[in-house]
Amino acid sequence: NAGVTQTPKFQVLKTGQSMTLQCAQDMNHEYMSWYRQDPGMGLRLIHYSVGAGITDQGEVPNGYNVSRSTTEDFPLRLLSAAPSQTSVYFCASSRDFRNTEAFFGQGTRLTVV
Amino acid sequence: DQQVKQNSPSLSVQEGRISILNCDYTNSMFDYFLWYKKYPAEGPTFLISISSIKDKNEDGRFTVFLNKSAKHLSLHIVPSQPGDSAVYFCAASATGGGSNYKLTFGKGTLLTVNP
Numbered sequence: 001n002a003g004v005t006q007t008p009k010f011q012v013l014k015t016g017q018s019m020t021l022q023c024a025q026d027m028n029h030e031y032m033s034w035y036r037q038d039p040g041m042g043l044r045l046i047h048y049s050v051g052a053g054i055t056d057q058g059e060v061p062n063g064y065n066v067s068r069s070t071t072e073d074f075p076l077r078l079l080s081a082a083p084s085q086t087s088v089y090f091c092a093s094s095r096d097f098r099n100t101e102a103f104f105g106q107g108t109r110l111t112v113v
Numbered sequence: 114d115q116q117v118k119q120n121s122p123s124l125s126v127q128e129g130r131i132s133i134l135n136c137d138y139t140n141s142m143f144d145y146f147l148w149y150k151k152y153p154a155e156g157p158t159f160l161i162s163i164s165s166i167k168d169k170n171e172d173g174r175f176t177v178f179l180n181k182s183a184k185h186l187s188l189h190i191v192p193s194q195p196g197d198s199a200v201y202f203c204a205a206s207a208t209g210g211g212s213n214y215k216l217t218f219g220k221g222t223l224l225t226v227n228p
Contacts, residue, residue, distance in 0.1 A: 004156070033216075042117070042202060042218030043157070058215060090156050102216070104156030 002026050006091050006105035013081040013112045021076040021108050023091030029103075031094045032074040036060065036087040037107075043090065049074055081112045116140045117205050119219035127227055132190040134222050136203030139184065143205040147216070148177060148188050151200045160201075161188070193226045200224075 007022045025032065033048035035058075045058030049068040063085060065077040074093075078085060088109050094102035118137045126132045136146075144165040149157035163170040163177045163186065170177050176189045190197055203219040 035218075040220060042119075042220045043204075043216075044218070045215055048215065059217075092156075101159040101162075104158070106154070106156050 004091055004093055004103050004105040006089075006108050008108060009106065011108060011110050013078070013110065015081060015083060015112060017081050019078050019081065021078075021089055021091075021110075023074045023076065023105060024072050025074075025091075025093040025103070026072065027093060027095070027103065028071060029093035029095050030071065031096065031102075032068070033058070033092050033102075034064070034066065034074070034076045035090045035092065037090065038087050046076065046089075078110075083112045086110060086112045114139070115220075116143075117203055117217050117219040119201075119203055119222050121222050122220070123223040123225070125225045125227060126193050128195055129192045132188075132193045132197065132224055132226065134188040134190075134201050134203075134224065136186045136188075136219055137184055138186075138205055140205070140207065140217075141184070142207040143217075144208055145206045146177070146179060146186050147204045147206075148175075149202045149204060149218075150197075151202065151221070157202060190224075193224075195226050195228050198224055198226050 004025045030051045034046040035043040037043050044060050047066040049055045055066050088107045090107050091105045092102045147162040148160040150160050151157040161172050161175045163179050179186045200221045200223050202221045204216045
C-alpha cells in the first residue's frame, strides 16, 4: 500500500516552461487536492477534486490547471512557470469531504529560475 | 485575511513536560478542526481532530480542546517526547456555503522537545 505518491521530488524549471506534477493514490479515495507551502505560510489550497471528472479551484489557482480522469490520478499542470511558483507542492487524498485523516504525499520541491 | 492563526511560530519544551500549541480562528462557519504534524522533507500527517459539537477530544498523549465562544483551540501533548519535535499545523473546515472540501491551514508552530 503506497498511499499517495508524488513525482518528481525535485524539479528546476526556467521561467516560461511548463510541466506536470504527478500525484497518484491507491486507497480509492474520492477526494484529492493540491497545496503549496511557502516559507512562513501555511498550506494553501490550489485545486481540489471530489471525484473523477469533477474539479474546482482553491485559494490560489492562478497559473495552475488540473484534471481528474481517474480516481487514482490527479496531476497538477503549471502552464507557464514563474518565479512566484517556487514552492513545495503537496498532493493529498481523503475518503471524506472533511479531509479527516487526509493522506499527504512527500511533496515536490519546485524551483523556477 | 488569515482565517486560521497560529501566533507562536515556535515552542520549546523539556521532555516529559506538557506542550500546548494554540490556534485561533475568525470564520464562525468553521465547524471541524484538525491538527497535522509535519517532519522536514515529509508530507503532513493527520494527528487528531474535533467537531464543533464537542469541546474535547483525546487520543493517547494528544488532547485537543475547543472553545467556540473564544474561537480558540489548543493541542496538548503529555508527556512530550523528543520524537514529537515537528511543525504542527492547525486546520479548519466548514460545511456549506461553498466551503465543503476545503481545508484552511494556519502557518504552523515548530515544536522542539529537548531531552
